[in-house]
Amino acid sequence: MNTADLGLPVDVPSTALFTDQYELTMLQAALKAGTAERRSVFEVFTRRLPDGRRYGVVAGTGRVLDAVENFRFDAGVLGFLRERGIVDEPTLEWLASYRFSGDIWGYPEGEVYFPGSPIMRVEGSFAECVLLETVILSILNHDSAIAAAASRMSSAAGGRPLIEMGARRTHELSAVAASRAAYVGGFASTSDLAAGFRYNIPTVGTSAHAFTLLHDNERDAFQAQVNSLGRNTTLLVDTYDVATAVRTAVEVAGPELGAVRIDSGDLLLVAHRVRQQLDELGARDTKIIVTSDLDEYAIASLAAAPVDAYGVGTQLVTGSGHPTCSMVYKLVARAESADPRAPLVPVAKKSSGGKTSIGGRKWAARRLDEDGIAEAEVVGTGAVPAELADRQLLVELVKGGDVVAREPLDVVRDRHAAARDGLPLSATQLSRGEPVLPTEYVHGRSGSQ
Template sequence: MNTADLGLPVDVPSTALFTDQYELTMLQAALKAGTAERRSVFEVFTRRLPEGRRYGVLAGTGRVLDAVENFRFDADVLRFLGERDIVDAPTLDWLASYRFSGDIWGYPEGEVYFPGSPIMRVEGSFAECVLLETVILSILNHDSAIAAAASRMSSAAGGRPLIEMGARRTHELAAVAASRAAYLGGFASTSDLAAGFRYNIPTVGTSAHAFTLLHDRERDAFQAQVNSLGRGTTLLVDTYDVAEAVRMAVEVAGPELGAVRIDSGDLLLVAHRVRQQLDELGARNTRIIVTSDLDEYAIASLAAAPVDAYGVGTQLVTGSGHPTCSMVYKLVARAESADVTAPLVPVAKKSSGGKTSIGGRKWAARRLDADGIAEAEVVGTGAVPADLVDRQLLVELVKSGDVVAREPLDVVRDRHTAARDGLPLSATQLSRGEPVIPTEYVHGRSGS
């Protein structure tokens, strides 16, 4: 697997250093204590959704699978660890042959989740599982935050296309991951060519204000763009006077002008004025695209405006105020010894302060009402109730170290749309509220 698929530079040979140092020091101590090979179960979940959010969106699973495959300690990485005295020689020897050989289960990418949902379960020896904690959380927390914002914006847009244009507002590699997550969440295209190249996302883009300012006259800029890109292009009309620019745009391109873009001002008022002007000039099929620091609330406020598409940047790539999902990766069960037949023992953090967790390997299912709409997220240990067997959410992603569940991004995108449509209607409300369905826990014998 090419590391470019992760949104990494092509000269990065490994994901092994996308981790925190304490993962390696825990490994060293466990190797010395003889506990490193104990069979273990780690789960990824969040204790709460960001304030006001009704549901979460799982994104980044495909990138996690790539990261696990590329988690290798090559000579340069081992040299770095040794020169810094981060771990001792026996640990370096163990890392040299590291290959994840365990199993990973998880919610299918694009699925929605709720507090307590075991969205990913990693099983294997403690040693091989603990090393993956940081890279898994880094990917899922970032991508799921972007996808959740994108999903809310997509709902607010009511079927109008959304363009992701946030590359200049974030780290260059994060921008590629953000484009992928936005597309999963319902966006139609991206301005980021790296994302288009790596993930086959449709790309769009025409010109900025600098192109207009380059020319002696606005008309000259419009003419140059039409000569180069054709009459179906999008002309930016708010560099100077909007009404004058719209008039010139139609004169230059004719009624076949593809679209005009508005990037400033009172978008609701300006959009209505521009639509009326375009219609009067005979450009009834010319679309109106609006940009300018949009979020889901601004998009919703434009629902009655004659807007055909939205371009979103800063608010999208920052998760619209919630740049992380607060997901954690916790050990929930471990064997009593390194013997492969040793039974699993549920374990959990029990300290106060709101950071407790529930021990035991878990299953999850979504209970539906008589109309087929979700009414509860059911999470449990032990046997799955008969009425929920066919509603289980976790699927096998990695088996004995081999990835078994790669999917095209369009499949993931369609899954999210279906999952969101299966929630109560209040899930898409932008007003603050609790998760749209409750999480119910069913406790049973964990088994081995």
């Protein structure tokens, strides 16, 4: 299977400058000190979930794999670094042949996570691992935040389809990534054609208020749309008077009208009135789609309304109030020398202020109760307890620099649905609360791993 089969981008430019300058200056200093080639283990985790969230969603892993593959210092990039004097010539020479040759393990994309979960583990020399910090965090923090918001909205929608339509509310490149993350979190389609092209996500869209205003009257606008797109199209009915528009829409398209969209007003009240009117006009199969600055709370409030689908924009692509997951990328173990046989030594930041971390190369497993429902996230170092051996969460993503875990986005989406269903019921509550699973730490022998 090639990348096109997976909806992956083709001819992606170098990602090497999607980084912070201090990654390169650390590299230069480590090369001079003779410590750059020490075997090292970095881990991605978050110390806490965003306020009120019950679980996190791992998203962006596929994009991380693309970024690692395309992390190359070509002539243009090296020229920029040389012109700015960012690093010295020996470092530029080292960068010219950079290819990540280490290993990456991580939670499979779509899985849920909790505070302390080792979401991704990057292993190799310090030099090759440290350079990936910023780009990995940039992708995972953004995509996981969007996927978490999407997951909450999907739960609130109760099986009704969700349309991602936030491209005009964020950066054009972020919009594509947001569409992908929303699909992972449970959205059914997107309005963004770039996302459809790049990741094979279903795309939808018909018309905006401008199309109605272009025509001399609403009937002409509806007729033009039906003539072009067919009777199964979706007509926007809130440009002028909703009741008049619904009646005109059915007169133009007939009872075969696919759907009407409502984008303003008291959506709960208007949806009930429109459903009654459609039924009275014989358009019983015509669906109702609502939009207008929805979030998970607004979607939940419409649970009893006769709504068939939701379109969500601003709140989704901004993480519904939490645009980042505050993930960090920390060195947790390193060798005492550049000798590949040297054992790993756990290391960790010990400063005050709530930013401490736990040293050691970690594994993670999810313990289940007698009913098969998750009851704890278990994170440890050393040997994995026998009872958790078949519940381990990390999978191999990159081996010896080669990506070994590409998968279609639909597989990721299905995985998330299954992972969420395996959590306690309280995971889907929108009220503020603690993480639905506690994180338990098991400290064992770190040793050489």
